[in-house]
Amino acid sequence: MPCEQPDSGAAPARYVLGVDVGSTAVKCHVYDRAAAIRGSSYRKVESLYPRPGWVELDPEVLWSQFTDVIKEAVQAAGLHMRQISGLGISTQRGTFITWHKRTGKPFHNFISWQDLRSAELVNSWNNSLLLKGIHVIFTVLHFFTGNDRYLAPSFLTFSTHQTSMKLSWVFKNIHEAEEAAKKNSCCFGTVDTWLLYRLTKGSVYATDYSNASSTGIFEPFTKCWNPTLSNLLSIPMSVYPPVKDTSCNFGSTDSEIFGVPIPIMAVVADQQSATFGECCFHPGDVKLTMGTGGFWNVNTGEHLFASRGSLYPLIGWKIGEEVVYLTEGSVSDIGTAIQWAQDIELFTNVDETAEMAQSIADSQGVCFIPGFQVSGDDPYLCASFMGLKPSTNRNHLVRAILESLAFRNKLLYDIIEKKVHIPLQTIRADGGVSNNSFVMQMTSDLINKKIEKPANVDMSSLGAAFLAGLASGFWTDKEQLKKLRRVEAVFEPQKDSEEYKPAMDAWLQAMKHLPHW
Numbered sequence: 001m002p003c004e005q006p007d008s009g010a011a012p013a014r015y016v017l018g019v020d021v022g023s024t025a026v027k028c029h030v031y032d033r034a035a036a037i038r039g040s041s042y043r044k045v046e047s048l049y050p051r052p053g054w055v056e057l058d059p060e061v062l063w064s065q066f067t068d069v070i071k072e073a074v075q076a077a078g079l080h081m082r083q084i085s086g087l088g089i090s091t092q093r094g095t096f097i098t099w100h101k102r103t104g105k106p107f108h109n110f111i112s113w114q115d116l117r118s119a120e121l122v123n124s125w126n127n128s129l130l131l132k133g134i135h136v137i138f139t140v141l142h143f144f145t146g147n148d149r150y151l152a153p154s155f156l157t158f159s160t161h162q163t164s165m166k167l168s169w170v171f172k173n174i175h176e177a178e179e180a181a182k183k184n185s186c187c188f189g190t191v192d193t194w195l196l197y198r199l200t201k202g203s204v205y206a207t208d209y210s211n212a213s214s215t216g217i218f219e220p221f222t223k224c225w226n227p228t229l230s231n232l233l234s235i236p237m238s239v240y241p242p243v244k245d246t247s248c249n250f251g252s253t254d255s256e257i258f259g260v261p262i263p264i265m266a267v268v269a270d271q272q273s274a275t276f277g278e279c280c281f282h283p284g285d286v287k288l289t290m291g292t293g294g295f296w297n298v299n300t301g302e303h304l305f306a307s308r309g310s311l312y313p314l315i316g317w318k319i320g321e322e323v324v325y326l327t328e329g330s331v332s333d334i335g336t337a338i339q340w341a342q343d344i345e346l347f348t349n350v351d352e353t354a355e356m357a358q359s360i361a362d363s364q365g366v367c368f369i370p371g372f373q374v375s376g377d378d379p380y381l382c383a384s385f386m387g388l389k390p391s392t393n394r395n396h397l398v399r400a401i402l403e404s405l406a407f408r409n410k411l412l413y414d415i416i417e418k419k420v421h422i423p424l425q426t427i428r429a430d431g432g433v434s435n436n437s438f439v440m441q442m443t444s445d446l447i448n449k450k451i452e453k454p455a456n457v458d459m460s461s462l463g464a465a466f467l468a469g470l471a472s473g474f475w476t477d478k479e480q481l482k483k484l485r486r487v488e489a490v491f492e493p494q495k496d497s498e499e500y501k502p503a504m505d506a507w508l509q510a511m512k513h514l515p516h517w
Contacts (some may be wrong), residue, residue: 003248003471015083016474017070017262018465020090020458021045021191022270023114023292028069030077030084033474035484039077048109053116056109059097062191063198064332067257067376080234081258082376086265088468090273090460091191093214094163098170098177098239099194101185104202107177111166118165121172122158130159130232144457157431163190163215168233181236187237190215192267199264200254208246208324210272213315220304220313220325246317247274247467266467270460271295272316274430275326275461278454279482284415284425287407288443288451289459290433294334295369295414298327299421310412311419317467327420329412333370333383334433335400340383346394353458354438357399360501366392367510368400370408386510405433406442408508410497413447430459437489444491446500455486 015038019028023045030039043065043447048056074081094113099106125131158165167188171178180186189197193207212218212225218234219226225240244250246268252261268276275287275297283301288294297316304313304325316324338350347353361446364387371383385400417424426450433439434453444451456462469475475484 003245003250008168014085015079016085016465016469016472017073017087018090018461018463018468019066019070019087020065020194020273020460021092022460023112026062026065026069027458027461028073029080029458029465030073031462031465031469035462035465035481035486039073039075039079041072041076042065043069043409044497047112047114051117053119055097055112055115057112059106059110059194060108063195066195067150070258073479077153078421081262084262085474086263086468086472087253088266088268088273088464089192089195089264090268090270090464091192091195091211093211093269093271094161094216096163096164096167096188096215097194098167098174098186098188099179099197101187104197105344107174107180107186108170110194111170113161113163115166116160118169119160121169121224122160122165149374151357161216164217164229164233164235167217167235171234171236181239184236184238186236186239187241189241192269192513193241196264196267199257199375200251201254201256204251204264205241206244206250206267207241208244208248208267208269209315209318210246210269211267212243213313214269214272219297219412220315223315223323238397242249245319247319247471259280263472265469265471266464268317268464268467269314271328272314272326273295273461273463273467274459275299275316276466277459277464278428278430279478279485280426280428281324282425283480284422286424286427287459288427288429288434289431290334290405290429290439291431292335294331294405294409294412294431294433296329296409296416298416298422299513300327300420300422303422305420310415319467319470329416331370331408331412334405334408335431337368337370337383338433338436339406341398341401345399353398353402354436356395356401357438360395360399363387363400364389364392364396365506366396366400367402367507368397369510369514370404384514386513387506397439402436402439403442403503404507405439406446407504409443410446413449422451424449429453432456432457437491440489440491441494442500445493445495446497446504448491448493451491452487453489453491455488 026043028041097110114191148252192211194202213220250264251262255261278287280287280299285299287297303325311329314326316326366387369384
């Protein structure tokens with residue numbers, strides 16, 4: 001879908017907004033031309049848990065938080081809305097809502113990417129003869145053609161994190177949505193689509209390529225919504241929004257919302273946005289986000305790598321004719337584990353943890369096994385400590401938790417290095433946990449690579465602002481953006497990874513034993 005050009009006759013504005021609607025917070029930063037933050041605002045995202053395993057967000061609360069942080073950030077910067085040249089929106093991926101096309105009334109709350117209501121449906125599909133048949137057919141097609149497009153379906157399995165299964169659940173269980181879809185009156189949208197719809201009072205209904213490709217229903221090879229998968233899951237094709245470029249004029253906010261219309265110049269999924277914010281513009285550049293979860297994203301340029309085991313392909317961004325692909329791998333329970341340790345008072349301030357871990361030579365054989373992310377596939381999955389002794393103290397427990405994060409980074413990096421046939425270049429870290437010097441140094445040692453950490457770790461907001469700034473002419477090109485990067489710390493390998501082998505072997509053994517508890 002083509003983009004409109006911004007109005008070149010408008011009065012010049014000197015600032016751009018980057019809003020990140022994440023899983024735990026909604027943040028807005030006001031950036032100047034040097035990409036320095038002039039004002040900020042923050043709201044904690046409140047999840048709802050109406051039934052065991054269900055995770056929802058109230059759309060009206062999220063809308064209020066979104067508009068509030070924009071108003072407060074601009075006010076904190078001492079600016080007027082007229083001085084804003086553009087708005088970039090980064091959003092959590094996979095969280096979605098459906099609503100009536102005419103009235104705009106939602107049929108349900110936002111269903112979070114963390115929601116497990118589709119677990120029964122997922123298990124049924126994964127054990128079905130039909131899915132086994134699909135595996136066989138596409139394995140044969142890949143064997144005879146060598147076309148990677150057939151590789152992903154040959155490994156296709158469903159998970160509760162995928163939007164596709166939860167959307168299928170909606171049309172099986174929410175009668176109003178099903179009836180509206182039959183009359184072509186049902187709209188589906190991830191957070192970005194719904195915000196665009198509300199910001200423009202219903203005049204813009206769209207998403208971008210990065211968000212679409214993160215749903216699992218959008219085919220990255222053809223860059224279209226997948227009719228075969230939609231038909232299999234009984235999802236009407238009429239519900240999907242048009243897909244536009246990531247850095248693009250999406251229209252302007254209704255003037256009643258902020259007093260003046262603000263051009264919406266970028267919409268992007270959060271991990272892709274962080275990758276852009278880190279200026280990972282070249283094939284082989286790697287972005288490591290360590291927030292609630294951990295996400296490794298590798299820029300693969302114009303080459304799309306089919307799903308391979310725990311890695312999956314995404315569209316990073318589309319700007320005009322340029323389409324950049326990413327390969328992503330992820331782990332859960334990164335920031336979650338540290339937050340839990342703080343909640344049970346293993347430490348008072350998260351800044352203490354690196355020092356606590358460094359104050360002892362090792363964890364004294366204590367291993368931390370992550371498992372806070374509830375699984376629909378394994379109800380017995382849990383987090384645990386193994387190897388506890390009478391001499392174990394808080395420092396050992398904290399070090400064991402931090403070591404587990406670095407070990408998981410090492411495992412995923414090794415998979416990426418083996419499966420992605422592109423030389424890995426610069427590794428740039430962001431997210432709250434990247435502030436932990438112990439985790440970052442140990443990760444650098446284990447993978448034997450230099451890791452850069454920026455001065456500002458809110459990369460999703462910055463990436464959205466960069467994309468909006470490019471579309472509005474606030475910044476000229478990516479070369480200018482590269483010059484705006486500010487690196488705060490560089491972690492270079494200091495120890496041979498073999499020094500960690502005894503500890504990592506013990507942790508791997510503990511990981512093997514846990515499922516049999």
